[in-house]
Amino acid sequence: QNNKNVLPIKLQADAHIYILTPWLEQGAGIAAEIARLQEAGQLPRQIQVTFAKMSETDLATEKSKIDKANIVIVGNMTNRSLPITMQAKSGFRNLFSRYHERSSLVFPEIPYGDNITIDSRDDQLSMQNKSNLSDGKFAYQALQYAKAQGKKTVFLSLLAPYDLPSYRDVADVMLAGYDMYGYLVNEHGQGYYRGPSMPALTRIIFGVSTAKAKLPIHVPNPAYPGEIVYWRGENSQG
Numbered sequence: 305q306n307n308k309n310v311l312p313i314k315l316q317a318d319a320h321i322y323i324l325t326p327w328l329e330q331g332a333g334i335a336a337e338i339a340r341l342q343e344a345g346q347l348p349r350q351i352q353v354t355f356a357k358m359s360e361t362d363l364a365t366e367k368s369k370i371d372k373a374n375i376v377i378v379g380n381m382t383n384r385s386l387p388i389t390m391q392a393k394s395g396f397r398n399l400f401s402r403y404h405e406r407s408s409l410v411f412p413e414i415p416y417g418d419n420i421t422i423d424s425r426d427d428q429l430s431m432q433n434k435s436n437l438s439d440g441k442f443a444y445q446a447l448q449y450a451k452a453q454g455k456k457t458v459f460l461s462l463l464a465p466y467d468l469p470s471y472r473d474v475a476d477v478m479l480a481g482y483d484m485y486g487y488l489v490n491e492h493g494q495g496y497y498r499g500p501s502m503p504a505l506t507r508i509i510f511g512v513s514t515a516k517a518k519l520p521i522h523v524p525n526p527a528y529p530g531e532i533v534y535w536r537g538e539n540s541q542g
Contacts, residue, residue, distance in 0.1 A: 312511025
């Protein structure tokens with residue numbers, strides 16, 4: 305995968321961007337940055353943006369939404385290298401438990417928030433959607449369908465980049481963000497970002513900024529752990 309051949313994504317004035325992410329705040333974060341760039345005159349004002357949270361939808365619904373889009377952006381969160389068919393379905397808390405126990409500097413204690421204006425059950429992040437698929441498998445099937453329909457497809461690795469190799473055949477663009485926080489609205493109706501990744505990823509996708517970071521780790525093939533797919537030090541956009 306060489307993002308240099310496809311980035312930035314060129315936008316038609318009437319483009320429809322559809323975003324599917326594990327947390328609603330992630331899609332909201334990308335949408336909010338697109339709106340800000342539109343207001344600044346850096347993206348066409350006619351662009352339409354819609355987004356959904358994986359646990360609140362199913363694959364049939366997503367296919368109908370993808371059909372209406374030109375660009376499909378899908379995210380996933382994982383902390384280890386596993387084939388997507390084997391990714392855990394047991395819940396977000398269990399997925400991170402071993403990092404909490406070690407007080408990892410890379411994965412510190414993580415709050416379980418989502419957009420409180422949409423869903424106040426901020427501890428119900430199930431990692432399983434209404435299609436009874438893991439988020440990783442759901443992300444793959446959504447991108448697979450989008451690519452088959454001729455859509456421009458973007459995969460975002462929202463935590464650790466170990467999942468990148470699993471999406472090479474269904475994503476035109478792959479980017480690693482290393483941070484899963486997005487855009488929230490508080491009880492006073494004020495919007496704020498919990499982290500920098502969603503605006504940064506948005507700016508890179510559409511050419512407002514350029515990715516300059518290097519991979520901090522080797523990324524193995526999930527099916528063959530002894531095979532390195534992406535080497536430490538490679539450019540995130542390379």
